[in-house]
Amino acid sequence: MSLxxxxxxxxxxRMVKRDDVSxxxxxxxxxxxxVLALITGGLLILALGHNPLLVYRDMVVGAWGSxxxxxxxxxxxxxxxVTALALGxxxxxxxxxxGGEGQIMVGAIAAGAFGFFTADIFPSPLLxxxxxxxxxxxGGIYGFIPAYFKANWNTNETLFTLMLNYVAxxxxxxxxxxxWKASGSSFPKMPMLAPAARLQQVLGVHWGWILxxxxxxxxxFYFNKTKHGFEVSIVGNSRDTARxxxxxxKRVIMRTMFISGALCGLVGVLQFAGTDxxxxxxITGYVGFTAIIVAWLAKxxxxxxxxxxxxxxxxxxxxxxxxxxxxxxxxxxNLLIGIIFFFMLGCEFFIRYRIVFRGRTPAVPxxxxxxxxxxxxxxxxxxxxSESEEAGNA
Amino acid sequence: MSETLAVHMEHIxxxxxxxxxxxxxxxxxxxxxxxxxxxxxxxxxxxxxNMLSGIYFPDSGDISVHxxxxxxxxxxxxxxxxxxxxxxHFKLVEVFSAAENIVLGQPGAVAMSRRKNNLEVAQLAQRYxxxxxxxxxxxxxxxxxxQTTEIIKVLYRGADILILDEPTAVLTPHETEKLFAVMRxxxxxxxxxxxxxxxxxxxxxxxxxxxxxxKGEYVATVNTNETGKSQLTEMxxxxxxxxxIERPHVSxxxxxxEVVDLSCHNSDGLKVLDKVSFTVSGGEILxxxxxxxxxxxxxxxxxxxxxxxxxxxxxxxxxxEDETIMEPVLGLRPDVISxxxxxxxxxxxxxxxxxxVGAMDVTDNVMLRSYKNNKGPFVDxxxxxxxxxxxxxxxxxxxxxxxxxxxxxxxGNVQKVLIGREIAQAPTVLIVAYPVRGLDINSSYKIYDLLxxxxxxxxxxxxxxxxxxxxxxxxxxLLVLCGGKxxxxxxxxxxxxxxxxxxxxxxxxEASKGATEPPPEQLQMELPLQESTEEYFSESLNTEGNRPx
Numbered sequence: 040m041s042l043x044x045x046x047x048x049x050x051x052x053r054m055v056k057r058d059d060v061s062x063x064x065x066x067x068x069x070x071x072x073x074v075l076a077l078i079t080g081g082l083l084i085l086a087l088g089h090n091p092l093l094v095y096r097d098m099v100v101g102a103w104g105s106x107x108x109x110x111x112x113x114x115x116x117x118x119x120x121v122t123a124l125a126l127g128x129x130x131x132x133x134x135x136x137x138g139g140e141g142q143i144m145v146g147a148i149a150a151g152a153f154g155f156f157t158a159d160i161f162p163s164p165l166l167x168x169x170x171x172x173x174x175x176x177x178g179g180i181y182g183f184i185p186a187y188f189k190a191n192w193n194t195n196e197t198l199f200t201l202m203l204n205y206v207a208x209x210x211x212x213x214x215x216x217x218x219w220k221a222s223g224s225s226f227p228k229m230p231m232l233a234p235a236a237r238l239q240q241v242l243g244v245h246w247g248w249i250l251x252x253x254x255x256x257x258x259x260f261y262f263n264k265t266k267h268g269f270e271v272s273i274v275g276n277s278r279d280t281a282r283x284x285x286x287x288x289k290r291v292i293m294r295t296m297f298i299s300g301a302l303c304g305l306v307g308v309l310q311f312a313g314t315d316x317x318x319x320x321x322i323t324g325y326v327g328f329t330a331i332i333v334a335w336l337a338k339x340x341x342x343x344x345x346x347x348x349x350x351x352x353x354x355x356x357x358x359x360x361x362x363x364x365x366x367x368x369x370x371x372x373n374l375l376i377g378i379i380f381f382f383m384l385g386c387e388f389f390i391r392y393r394i395v396f397r398g399r400t401p402a403v404p405x406x407x408x409x410x411x412x413x414x415x416x417x418x419x420x421x422x423x424x425s426e427s428e429e430a431g432n433a
Numbered sequence: 434m435s436e437t438l439a440v441h442m443e444h445i446x447x448x449x450x451x452x453x454x455x456x457x458x459x460x461x462x463x464x465x466x467x468x469x470x471x472x473x474x475x476x477x478x479x480x481x482x483n484m485l486s487g488i489y490f491p492d493s494g495d496i497s498v499h500x501x502x503x504x505x506x507x508x509x510x511x512x513x514x515x516x517x518x519x520x521x522h523f524k525l526v527e528v529f530s531a532a533e534n535i536v537l538g539q540p541g542a543v544a545m546s547r548r549k550n551n552l553e554v555a556q557l558a559q560r561y562x563x564x565x566x567x568x569x570x571x572x573x574x575x576x577x578x579x580q581t582t583e584i585i586k587v588l589y590r591g592a593d594i595l596i597l598d599e600p601t602a603v604l605t606p607h608e609t610e611k612l613f614a615v616m617r618x619x620x621x622x623x624x625x626x627x628x629x630x631x632x633x634x635x636x637x638x639x640x641x642x643x644x645x646x647x648k649g650e651y652v653a654t655v656n657t658n659e660t661g662k663s664q665l666t667e668m669x670x671x672x673x674x675x676x677x678i679e680r681p682h683v684s685x686x687x688x689x690x691e692v693v694d695l696s697c698h699n700s701d702g703l704k705v706l707d708k709v710s711f712t713v714s715g716g717e718i719l720x721x722x723x724x725x726x727x728x729x730x731x732x733x734x735x736x737x738x739x740x741x742x743x744x745x746x747x748x749x750x751x752x753x754e755d756e757t758i759m760e761p762v763l764g765l766r767p768d769v770i771s772x773x774x775x776x777x778x779x780x781x782x783x784x785x786x787x788x789x790v791g792a793m794d795v796t797d798n799v800m801l802r803s804y805k806n807n808k809g810p811f812v813d814x815x816x817x818x819x820x821x822x823x824x825x826x827x828x829x830x831x832x833x834x835x836x837x838x839x840x841x842x843x844x845g846n847v848q849k850v851l852i853g854r855e856i857a858q859a860p861t862v863l864i865v866a867y868p869v870r871g872l873d874i875n876s877s878y879k880i881y882d883l884l885x886x887x888x889x890x891x892x893x894x895x896x897x898x899x900x901x902x903x904x905x906x907x908x909x910x911l912l913v914l915c916g917g918k919x920x921x922x923x924x925x926x927x928x929x930x931x932x933x934x935x936x937x938x939x940x941x942x943e944a945s946k947g948a949t950e951p952p953p954e955q956l957q958m959e960l961p962l963q964e965s966t967e968e969y970f971s972e973s974l975n976t977e978g979n980r981p982x
Contacts, residue, residue, distance in 0.1 A: 272793070277786055
């Protein structure tokens with residue numbers, strides 16, 4: 040027992056849990072974090088020998104400067120947004136669907152089965168309807184498979200959905216090299232989609248963007264106003280509570296994942312018939328993964344996803360521009376995206392905790408209940424502070 | 434005894450967010466005494482000693498140990514000062530023996546001699562009167578043995594200031610007695626001990642002085658031999674409290690619930706319920722007593738359709754289209770049961786893990802049980818919101834409104850939301866599991882009143898409790914579970930607490946002599962582990978009756 044060792048000063052830095060921060064204040068913190076991210080990114084650009092302000096300006100101009108680039112930005116936004124809606128639905132259930140990529144690919148493949156081979160048989164509206172239905176069904180089934188195993192045997196959905204991505208990718212490669220290979224091509228690639236099977240354009244972009252906006256509102260209603268959405272939240276929070284409430288947990292898991300997969304499948308169809316007009320290994324543009332970040336940054340709120348996905352698309356477009364103008368490598372713009380995420384996620388810590396330096400007593404909180412020193416009853420902490428409500432009722 | 438205090442905490446303040454855990458609290462622990470720290474849940478007892486054991490760091494205030502001012506930044510600092518804390522949740526390595534756990538983390542040579550360790554531990558144990566087998570593996574131990582291991586671990590590290598946080602919560606009366614004897618031995622050896630508890634009987638039995646906290650603030654310190662139960666209660670609650678529970682007379686009605694030969698396995702395939710049979714009529718409260726883990730959880734969950742049974746039957750009175758029959762419900766999902774015209778309400782033990790969703794507001798939690806009632810794909814929040822507002826008003830729930838997040842309410846208010854919602858279903862059968870666990874005295878009595886109200890309405894109430902005094906005062910009949918078997922159904926007006934206590938441990942001795950059945954003590958371990966959000970406040974037996982003269 041050495042007393043000396045313990046007779047040190049108080050710790051230099053320590054964390055103190057904050058009380059609930061008002062949403063306004065939390066958003067202010069996020070705003071500060073965003074600005075700090077831009078400054079840090081600016082330092083990076085400076086190190087590369089460019090003026091950060093000009094580069095940032097050109098990024099914005101590159102994404103929104105002319106009708107043509109706006110269309111390109113919107114085209115990037117649509118798949119990201121719809122995939123984020125799909126994944127957000129699964130994430131609300133705490134089902135970690137990492138398989139958006141695979142679900143998008145099988146959606147595109149199923150649509151391709153009609154688009155490539157029945158374009159001469161069906162009239163255009165019917166053909167596109169069939170493609171949409173097939174794509175969504177295929178994506179839904181692809182999402183349903185891991186859910187079925189999860190519901191019945193509690194398999195790990197993260198690994199399961201992730202591995203199904205590779206299965207879907209292999210399927211595309213197989214079709215590209217063999218059965219669906221474009222005739223007369225020496226490269227392994229699929230044919231181009233017949234014009235009748237392509238999606239109509241509205242204001243210069245395929246009508247998928249309208250559908251995406253409708254889906255945003257629909258998703259909000261589904262989350263917040265329907266019995267299904269309520270069940271999803273309960274299953275996500277506690278399966279025991281769900282069972283207690285008489286919810287068929289297995290069915291909810293499978294149903295929700297079917298919907299999530301179907302939405303991803305829809306993205307596959309939109310990409311295939313709306314922008315790419317063929318199927319390649321790169322059909323997804325990695326939105327299956329990027330959308331995970333979109334869903335989280337938006338805190339699973341569909342309207343938030345609109346903002347975040349537009350922003351992400353802008354970064355991507357903008358980074359193309361600065362690549363062209365300044366010869367800043369694309370990897371540098373990815374770095375910028377990484378910096379922004381780092382700050383956005385890091386600021387969540389500061390929303391929850393504050394830092395106290397040695398010698399500074401944390402400000403004594405405002406007392407709510409007058410001079411009795413009674414703790415506000417509405418605030419419970421995980422520690423021993425739970426029973427204080429009765430004092431006022433005596 | 435020397436003049437210097439073993440521990441002196443002065444003007445300690447600790448806040449969590451805007452909540453005061455401790456506000457200007459002082460504590461004096463004299464050399465070689467047992468100090469009881471008494472207070473209701475949320476009074477800041479654990480927070481205060483956590484600052485002594487290095488888990489929390491105070492916002493302000495001074496701590497002196499043996500007269501020297503110290504700064505305790507981590508549990509290691511506390512150990513170096515000779516302060517050892519025995520937590521409610523044990524921190525032992527399951528696959529190590531007692532002696533291995535005890536010497537773990539101590540400086541020494543690379544090679545260690547198990548024989549020497551065992552010998553050392555045995556000697557230490559003998560000195561204070563512990564009963565322990567140093568070579569016994571932790572996974573083979575009962576809760577009481579694990580606790581003993583924890584205490585010896587602390588002593589082995591040379592602690593002379595011991596803090597025991599609710600040590601009796603998981604012990605049987607007999608084990609509690611043994612613990613108290615050991616505590617007295619340690620005191621005689623010059624150790625200074627702080628025992629945290631909210632059980633008055635234990636305070637009076639074992640302590641020299643009592644410090645009472647209320648709502649995070651210091652109330653008073655009194656000598657144990659100069660005080661009594663009513664004075665202590667008054668200090669804890671802040672006003673005089675009548676500790677009598679009503680038992681209104683209601684003439685019993687029809688049989689509402691019948692359980693026949695119900696048997697269940699646990700996840701290891703061991704029998705946790707063995708041919709349990711009983712009936713409950715409308716207008717009566719059937720109390721269920723037993724040591725923690727005697728099958729109470731499985732019993733109520735299998736009746737409610739949430740736990741698989743391997744045999745037996747559960748029948749409930751169903752009134753569908755003028756026809757009244759006893760409907761078999763075993764193995765049916767809760768929603769299927771309710772479709773059969775049975776209104777069964779169930780208040781599970783794990784409030785936020787099973788009964789409620791902590792992340793949702795009061796309205797959504799009220800809606801949990803009724804959202805299927807309206808037609809169409811959309812939820813109707815209007816009716817549940819109105820009900821939520823009514824509950825908040827009628828049950829005096831302290832919440833900012835129907836939109837308050839349930840997980841942020843205090844334990845008593847969480848429980849009121851849960852019980853209020855269940856009662857609002859107008860049940861014919863009401864099953865409540867440990868409804869007052871972790872609640873303060875006021876909230877507890879409010880809950881008893883609510884149960885009596887239901888009884889008067891002709892509801893068949895099954896009350897699974899842990900405080901034997903309460904069970905004896907509140908129930909009309911008392912069923913005692915022991916190791917998953919019904920060891921007796923008694924009339925609480927006619928039996929003594931000791932008799933019920935005997936029924937609770939009836940075949941414990943037989944089982945531990947090598948019978949195939951798991952000793953109930955072993956099952957007991959499960960309960961504290963399942964507690965995640967709340968501290969475990971079990972009162973398996975009030976020890977007052979076993980207090981030595």
